[in-house]
Amino acid sequence: MPASLCRLVVPALLGVTSLLAGCATEPWVRPYERERLADPIMQVSRDALAAKHFEHIHDVREGARGATGVQGGGCGCN
Amino acid sequence: MAAISRRRFWAAHWRRAVRALRGQLAQRGEPLRRSVVTRAHVAGLVGGVLAGGAAHAVNLPEDRAEALFHVYDGGGVKATGPALLVRKSMADRVSLSASYYVDAVSNASIDVITTASPFDERRTEYGLGADYVYQDSLITLSTSHSKEPDYVADGASLDLSQDVFGGMTTVSLGFSRGSDKVGRSDTGFFDSARHWRYRLGVTQILTPRWVASANFEMVSDSGYLGSPYRSARVFGAAVPERNPRTRSSRAVKFRTVGAIGTAGAVHAEYRYFWDTWDIQAHTAEVGYSRYFGEAWLGDAYLRYHTQSNALFYSDNARTETTYISRNRQLSSFNSIGLGGKVSRRLAKVPGEYEIKAHATYEFKRFKYSDFTDVRTGAPYAFNANVFQIYVSATY
Numbered sequence: 001m002p003a004s005l006c007r008l009v010v011p012a013l014l015g016v017t018s019l020l021a022g023c024a025t026e027p028w029v030r031p032y033e034r035e036r037l038a039d040p041i042m043q044v045s046r047d048a049l050a051a052k053h054f055e056h057i058h059d060v061r062e063g064a065r066g067a068t069g070v071q072g073g074g075c076g077c078n
Numbered sequence: 079m080a081a082i083s084r085r086r087f088w089a090a091h092w093r094r095a096v097r098a099l100r101g102q103l104a105q106r107g108e109p110l111r112r113s114v115v116t117r118a119h120v121a122g123l124v125g126g127v128l129a130g131g132a133a134h135a136v137n138l139p140e141d142r143a144e145a146l147f148h149v150y151d152g153g154g155v156k157a158t159g160p161a162l163l164v165r166k167s168m169a170d171r172v173s174l175s176a177s178y179y180v181d182a183v184s185n186a187s188i189d190v191i192t193t194a195s196p197f198d199e200r201r202t203e204y205g206l207g208a209d210y211v212y213q214d215s216l217i218t219l220s221t222s223h224s225k226e227p228d229y230v231a232d233g234a235s236l237d238l239s240q241d242v243f244g245g246m247t248t249v250s251l252g253f254s255r256g257s258d259k260v261g262r263s264d265t266g267f268f269d270s271a272r273h274w275r276y277r278l279g280v281t282q283i284l285t286p287r288w289v290a291s292a293n294f295e296m297v298s299d300s301g302y303l304g305s306p307y308r309s310a311r312v313f314g315a316a317v318p319e320r321n322p323r324t325r326s327s328r329a330v331k332f333r334t335v336g337a338i339g340t341a342g343a344v345h346a347e348y349r350y351f352w353d354t355w356d357i358q359a360h361t362a363e364v365g366y367s368r369y370f371g372e373a374w375l376g377d378a379y380l381r382y383h384t385q386s387n388a389l390f391y392s393d394n395a396r397t398e399t400t401y402i403s404r405n406r407q408l409s410s411f412n413s414i415g416l417g418g419k420v421s422r423r424l425a426k427v428p429g430e431y432e433i434k435a436h437a438t439y440e441f442k443r444f445k446y447s448d449f450t451d452v453r454t455g456a457p458y459a460f461n462a463n464v465f466q467i468y469v470s471a472t473y
Binding site for chain 2: 026027028029031033034035036037039041042043044047048049050052053054056057058060061062063064065066067068069
C-alpha cells in the first residue's frame with residue numbers, strides 16, 4: 001500500500017472505529033428513555049397471523065413482493 | 079470493565095425495581111398503566127429492563143398464542159379459514175413456535191368464469207420455528223409446508239438479528255429457500271419451481287419517540303412460474319400462457335414510526351419494487367394508532383399500490399411472441415385499501431398473562447388500466463372486503 005494511501009486510510013479507519021465505539025458506549029437515546037419505543041403501537045407488526053394474512057392477499061394479487069420486514073416472508077402458494 | 083460494572087449495576091437495579099413493582103401491583107391488583115407506583119420504580123424498571131437487555135440486548139419474542147379467522151371476498155373470489163400460532167420460550171434462550179393456516183378458496187374470478195368453471199380448493203400451511211439468543215444476536219430458523227391439491231410448497235429460512243451501537247441500531251440478515259411442485263387437477267404434478275430470497279434490514283432509533291427502518295430483499299425464482307389453467311389472448315383467441323422460467327426481483331422499503339401525543343403513534347412507509355420482467359411498483363401506506371382508555375386500541379390506515387405491466391403481458395396480443403401472459407397480477411393497475419382495526423383487552427393479570435380480542439376490516443379497490451372485462455369490453459375493476467377476527471394471548 002503506498003505511504004500516502006496509508007496516511008489517509010489509517011486515520012480514517014481509526015476515526016470510524018472511534019466513532020462507532022463512541023456510539024456503542026454512549027447511545028444518544030439512553031435505555032431508560034426507550035419506554036415509548038417499547039410500546040406495541042410503535043412496532044412494525046403487532047400480530048403475526050394478521051400480518052401474514054395481509055401479506056398473502058398482496059402476494060397473490062400484486063406483482064411486487066419482498067422487503068416487508070417479515071421474517072421468512074413469502075406465501076408458498078401459486 | 080466499565081461496561082461490565084454498568085451491566086451489573088443495572089441488573090441489580092432491575093431486580094430491585096421488579097420486586098418493588100410486583101409487590102405494589104399484587105397489593106393493588108391493578109394494571110401497570112393505572113398503578114401509582116413511584117416514578118423511581120417505573121424508571122428503574124424500564125431502565126433496568128432495557129439495560130438488562132444491553133447485556134442480552136436482543137430479546138426472545140414473548141410467549142404468545144393467536145387464533146384468527148380470516149375472510150377475503152372480492153372479484154368473485156372468497157377465501158376464508160382459521161389460523162393458529164403458538165410460541166413458547168424455553169430456558170430463556172430458545173423460543174419455539176408452531177403455526178397452522180388454512181385458505182378455503184371458492185373461485186369464480188373473471189379469469190375463471192370467462193375461460194373455465196368456478197372451483198373450490200383448500201390450501202393448508204404448517205410452520206415450525208426456533209429462535210435462539212446468543213449474546214446480542216437473535217438467530218431464527220423456520221420451515222413451512224403448504225399443500226393444495228395441485229401445488230405443494232416447502233420452504234426454510236434462516237434469519238439473524240443483531241443489536242449494535244448500544245441497542246440504537248438493529249441489523250438483520252435473512253435467507254429463504256423454497257421448493258415447489260406444480261400440478262394440474264386433471265393431470266397431476268408435472269413441473270417444479272425453486273425460490274431464493276435474500277434480505278437485509280436496518281432499524282434505527284432516532285429519538286425517544288421516533289424510529290425508522292430500511293429493508294432490502296432480493297428474490298430469485300426458477301422453474302414453472304405461471305398457472306397451467308390461465309389463458310392468454312392472441313388475435314382474440316385464447317392460448318395457454320407462456321411465462322419465462324426465471325425471474326429476479328429487488329425491493330427496498332423505508333418505514334418510520336413516531337409517537338404522537340401521549341397515547342398515539344403515526345407510521346408511514348414506502349416500497350419500491352423492480353424485476354427482470356420489467357415490472358416496477360410503488361407501494362405506500364400511512365396509518366394512525368391510538369389508545370382509548372386502558373382497554374381499547376384503534377388503528378386506521380390507507381394503503382396505495384401501483385405498478386407497471388410485465389414486458390410479456392398483453393390484454394390481447396397483436397403479434398406472436400415467445401412469452402405471453404394475461405395474468406392480471408402482471409398487468410398495469412392500482413389498488414387502494416382503507417382499513418381499520420379495533421383491539422380490546424379482555425383480561426390481564428400483571429406478570430402472568432394478558433388476553434386481547436381484535437377485529438380488522440379493510441376495503442380494497444383494484445382498478446386495471448390494461449385488462450378488459452371481455453363481457454363488457456370495459457377496463458376491469460372490482461372491490462374487495464377483508465375481515466379478520468382474532469384473539470391473542472401473551473403469557
